Amino acid sequence: MQIIDGKSVAAQVLEECRAEAADLLARGIKPGLAVVLVGDDPASHVYVGSKVRTCLDLGIHSEKIVLPATTTQEELLAVVHRLNRDEAIHGILVQSPPPDHIDEDTIIRAINPCKDVDGFHPENVAKLTLEDATGFVPCTPAGCMRLLAAAGIATAGANAVVLGRSMIVGKPMALLLLGKNSNATVTIAHSRSRDLPAICRGADILIAAVGRPEMVRADWVREGAVVIDVGINRVLDSSKKSGFRLVGDVAYDEVAPRCKAITPVPGGVGPMTIAMLMKNTLQAARQSIS
Ligand code: GUN
Numbered sequence: 001m002q003i004i005d006g007k008s009v010a011a012q013v014l015e016e017c018r019a020e021a022a023d024l025l026a027r028g029i030k031p032g033l034a035v036v037l038v039g040d041d042p043a044s045h046v047y048v049g050s051k052v053r054t055c056l057d058l059g060i061h062s063e064k065i066v067l068p069a070t071t072t073q074e075e076l077l078a079v080v081h082r083l084n085r086d087e088a089i090h091g092i093l094v095q096s097p098p099p100d101h102i103d104e105d106t107i108i109r110a111i112n113p114c115k116d117v118d119g120f121h122p123e124n125v126a127k128l129t130l131e132d133a134t135g136f137v138p139c140t141p142a143g144c145m146r147l148l149a150a151a152g153i154a155t156a157g158a159n160a161v162v163l164g165r166s167m168i169v170g171k172p173m174a175l176l177l178l179g180k181n182s183n184a185t186v187t188i189a190h191s192r193s194r195d196l197p198a199i200c201r202g203a204d205i206l207i208a209a210v211g212r213p214e215m216v217r218a219d220w221v222r223e224g225a226v227v228i229d230v231g232i233n234r235v236l237d238s239s240k241k242s243g244f245r246l247v248g249d250v251a252y253d254e255v256a257p258r259c260k261a262i263t264p265v266p267g268g269v270g271p272m273t274i275a276m277l278m279k280n281t282l283q284a285a286r287q288s289i290s
Contacts, residue, residue, distance in 0.1 A: 091117035143272025164209035
């Protein structure tokens with residue numbers, strides 16, 4: 001059984017990014033990323049802090065904009081419009097989920113698609129469907145594809161099951177696996193699918209992205225399958241100083257022994273998301289001059 005080390009693959013991606021940032025700088029472009037966070041969700045603050053630190057480390061300009069939970073839709077739209085006009089900013093990310101009174105879809109559509117490094121704008125969703133490489137691919141599924149490649153997993157002709165149908169992970173993941181660079185046979189399953197365990201047992205490659213702690217059990221997984229666990233769930237644990245620990249959507253201890261390869265949580269998909277965000281920011285900066 002191979003444990004796919006997301007930290008080490010992410011470190012490779014970040015070194016590629018460091019070289020590319022330096023190359024752009026030599027050509028007079030300092031890549032820039034703006035990260036907008038509305039409200040005080042603790043996990044979101046951790047993610048945003050980590051995105052900003054990674055930018056600094058790579059020589060990418062970053063602007064962190066933290067707004068109170070009471071920020072109105074109009075105030076948030078005004079921030080997005082200002083960032084759209086700002087020539088020092090090539091990528092804009094509004095951390096999800098926003099507070100309930102904000103309509104996330106309206107905010108996403110307001111972002112200039114050329115700066116939409118999350119790949120959530122309809123124009124980028126269309127480009128992913130069309131396999132147009134000028135679009136931005138959502139960071140987490142892009143990271144999963146890179147992990148499969150780094151682990152030497154052949155996807156062509158494989159039965160891939162994507163558990164989850166979100167716009168952030170499930171749907172783009174299915175499109176990437178299906179695309180001409182991958183050529184998997186793809187099934188998308190979700191909470192309303194009949195007999196999820198049976199569907200998952202048909203997977204050579206199982207991508208778990210449902211957001212339910214340890215939902216995927218040993219008898220859901222075929223012997224020799226490859227399992228990519230996208231879940232990052234906080235579960236209460238009084239033995240930890242923080243009061244919680246992180247678990248994936250896969251019951252790792254019982255599933256791992258059956259697998260050909262599996263990603264751990266933490267240290268699997270998580271580090272890849274930020275690394276691919278840096279890649280997308282550099283793509284945005286590069287495309288801004290061509
Ligand atoms: N929240 C969790 N993952 C993501 C992501 O990839 N992008 C944004 N904007 N918010 C998130």
